[in-house]
Amino acid sequence: MRFQVLTIVQHAPHPLTGALGSAADRLAEVVETGVRAEELGFDGYAVGERHAGAFLASSPTVLLGALAARTTRIRLLTGVTVVAILDPVRVAEDYATLDQLSGGRVELVIGKGAEMGHFDLFGLDEESQWEYQAEKYELLRRLWREEKVSWRGRFRPALDGATTVPRPFGARPPRVWHGSATSLNSPELAARHGDPLFSANAIQPRAAYVRLIDHYRERFAAHGHDPAHAYVGAGSGGLFLADTTQQAVARFKEFYEARVRQTYKPHLADKPGYNTPFRTIEEAIADGPHLIGSPQQVIDKILDFHQVYRHDLQSITVDSSGLALPAQFEQLQRFAEEVAPVVRQAAPTTLWQRPAHEERSTPVT
Numbered sequence: 544m545r546f547q548v549l550t551i552v553q554h555a556p557h558p559l560t561g562a563l564g565s566a567a568d569r570l571a572e573v574v575e576t577g578v579r580a581e582e583l584g585f586d587g588y589a590v591g592e593r594h595a596g597a598f599l600a601s602s603p604t605v606l607l608g609a610l611a612a613r614t615t616r617i618r619l620l621t622g623v624t625v626v627a628i629l630d631p632v633r634v635a636e637d638y639a640t641l642d643q644l645s646g647g648r649v650e651l652v653i654g655k656g657a658e659m660g661h662f663d664l665f666g667l668d669e670e671s672q673w674e675y676q677a678e679k680y681e682l683l684r685r686l687w688r689e690e691k692v693s694w695r696g697r698f699r700p701a702l703d704g705a706t707t708v709p710r711p712f713g714a715r716p717p718r719v720w721h722g723s724a725t726s727l728n729s730p731e732l733a734a735r736h737g738d739p740l741f742s743a744n745a746i747q748p749r750a751a752y753v754r755l756i757d758h759y760r761e762r763f764a765a766h767g768h769d770p771a772h773a774y775v776g777a778g779s780g781g782l783f784l785a786d787t788t789q790q791a792v793a794r795f796k797e798f799y800e801a802r803v804r805q806t807y808k809p810h811l812a813d814k815p816g817y818n819t820p821f822r823t824i825e826e827a828i829a830d831g832p833h834l835i836g837s838p839q840q841v842i843d844k845i846l847d848f849h850q851v852y853r854h855d856l857q858s859i860t861v862d863s864s865g866l867a868l869p870a871q872f873e874q875l876q877r878f879a880e881e882v883a884p885v886v887r888q889a890a891p892t893t894l895w896q897r898p899a900h901e902e903r904s905t906p907v908t
Contacts, residue, residue, distance in 0.1 A: 544849070544890040546883050547587030548580045548875065549622050549778065549858045552606075555597035557865055558801035566599055570606065572868050576861075577610040579872050581617035583879040586895055588614075589622035589652065589858065595660030604637045611645035618899055619645055622741075622858070623654035623722040626683065627675040628665045630699060634679075635686040635707040638717060647712035647903040652741045652776075653680060654722030654729060657817070673728045674698075680719075680732065687716035713903035720776060723755045725815050730755050734762035739774035742852065744832045746780070746819045753851050774894050776856035777848060780819070780833035781863045784877045788828065788836035795835060796824040798865045834859060838881040845886050855892040 550573055556563045577588040588610060590603040600606075607619045619641070626634060642649040655672045662669040678696050685692050690706040711717060721733035724743035733740045740759045742752045756775055763773040783799075785791035800823060808817050821831035832848070834841045845857055859878060861871040895902070 544845070544854075544883075544886045544892060545586040545856045545895050546878075546886075547589050547618070547620060547776075547856060547858050548576065548585055549589040549591065549860050550576065550600075550862050551591030551593060551622070551860075552598050552600035553863055554599045555805065558805040559798060559865070569599055572862070573606055574609045574613060575868065576871065576875075577617070578613050579875060581614045583875055584883070585617060585875075585879065587618040587620050587650075587856070589620035591622045592625050592656070593658055593661075594625070594628070594656075594664055595658040604641055607641055607649070608644060611641060611648070615646075616648075616898070618648050618650055618895070620650045620720075621652050623652045623656065625656040625661060626653045626679045627655040627672050628661050628667055629679065631679045631682040631686060632699075632702075632705070632707060634683055636709075639687070639707065639709050639711045642712040642717055643709050645712075646900050647717075648899045649712075650718045650720065652720040652722050654724070657724065657743075671698075673726070676728070677732055684716075684719075684736065687711055711903075713900065715903050720774075723752075723759070725751070725755075727755065727758050730759035731762055734759050734766055734768070734773075737763065737766065737768040737772065739772075739776065739855075741776035741856075741858075742778065742854070744777040744779060744848070744852075746817070746832075747815055748820065748830065749832075749848070749851065751815065752777075756852055756854075771893070774856070774892075775852055775854040776858060777852050777854040778832065778858045779860065780821075780827060780831050782834045782841075782859045782861050782874055782878060783864055784834075784836070784838060784841060784874055784882075786837060788840050791836050792824055792828070795864070799824045799827065799835075802863070802865070838877065841878075841882050842885050845882070846889055849886075849890050855894040857886070 554569050580588050590606045591600045592603045593600040603621050655676045686707045691704040694702040720739045720741040721729045722741050723729040744752050760773050764770050783791055783795045821827040827833040828835050861874045
C-alpha cells in the first residue's frame with residue numbers, strides 16, 4: 544500500500560467556534576503540510592480543485608508549484624483536476640510546466656468535479672458534463688503524447704498541427720487517474736484507456752464504491768489491458784487518531800457532528816455522493832470511510848476496505864478535523880509511524896516501486 548495526503552483546501556468557519564483564518568494563512572498551511580508529509584515518508588500529496596463553495600482550491604497548479612519548490616521526492620497529485628470545465632490545451636501546458644519543475648513527480652486525478660456550481664461559473668451546460676470529460680481528456684492524452692496534433696471536436700475550436708509546450712518531463716507523460724464517486728462513466732473511461740482509478744470512498748456506503756471498482760476491473764480486462772496494472776486508489780472521510788477509540792470519540796464527536804450539519808446540502812438531498820448518511824460519529828466509525836479511532840482500529844479498517852477494493856493507494860485527510868496545524872502534524876506523524884508500516888507490509892503493491900524520474904525514463908503510448 545502507498546499513502547498520500549489530500550487537501551481540498553476547505554475554508555469555512557469552524558462549526559463550533561465560528562473562527563475563520565485568512566486565505567493567506569490557509570494557503571500557507573497547505574504548503575507546509577505537503578513539506579511535512581514528505582519529511583514523514585508519505586508517497587504523495589494531492590491538492591483538489593474546487594471553483595464553488597467554501598474552498599480555496601481553484602488554482603491547484605499554483606499550490607503544487609509552491610510544493611515543487613519546497614520538496615524533492617514526494618509525488619504531486621491533483622484530487623481532482625476538473626477537466627470537464629477546462630481547456631485541454633491549457634491543462635497540458637500548465638501541468639507539463641509543473642512536471643518539468645518537479646522533475647517528473649506530477650500525476651493527475653481527473654473528474655467532472657463534486658460541486659455543480661462550477662458549470663454555471665464557466666458558462667457550461669451541466670447536462671453535458673460526461674461528454675465534456677471524455678472529449679477533453681482524450682484530447683489531453685494526444686497533446687501529451689503527440690506533436691503537431693490536428694483535432695476536431697464539439698466543445699472547443701479545432702486544432703491544426705498544434706504542439707503544446709513545454710513537453711512533459713522525460714519520455715512519458717504524467718500518469719492520469721480517473722476520480723470515481725457515483726457514476727460508471729469514469730470507471731469506463733479509465734478502463735478504456737488502461738488508466739488507474741481513484742475511488743472517492745468518502746461519503747457513500749461501501750457497496751456503492753465496490754460496484755464502481757468491480758466494473759472498472761471487469762472493463763479494464765475486457766479492453767485488453769493487463770489486470771496487474773489496474774491500480775486503484777481510495778479516499779477516506781478524514782483521519783482522527785487517539786490512544787483508544789473511546790478517546791477519539793470523546794474528543795472528536797462534537798466537531799464531527801457539527802461539521803456534518805454545517806455541510807449538509809438540502810438542495811442535493813436526492814443526489815448520491817453529496818451528503819453523508821453517517822450523521823453521528825458512531826455511524827462514521829462503524830460503517831463510514833472515516834479513519835477514526837486507535838491506530839489498530841484504523842489499521843483494521845484500511846485492511847478491511849482492502850479486502851473488497853484491493854486498492855494500492857490510500858488517501859488520508861487531516862485538515863478537515865478542526866485541529867490547529869501542529870495537531871494535524873501530530874496526526875500525520877502517528878499515522879506514518881503507527882499505521883502505515885503495518886498496512887504496507889500487509890498489503891504490498893507494485894505501484895510506485897521506483898522514484899518518479901526513473902519511472903518516466905521509458906516511453907509509453
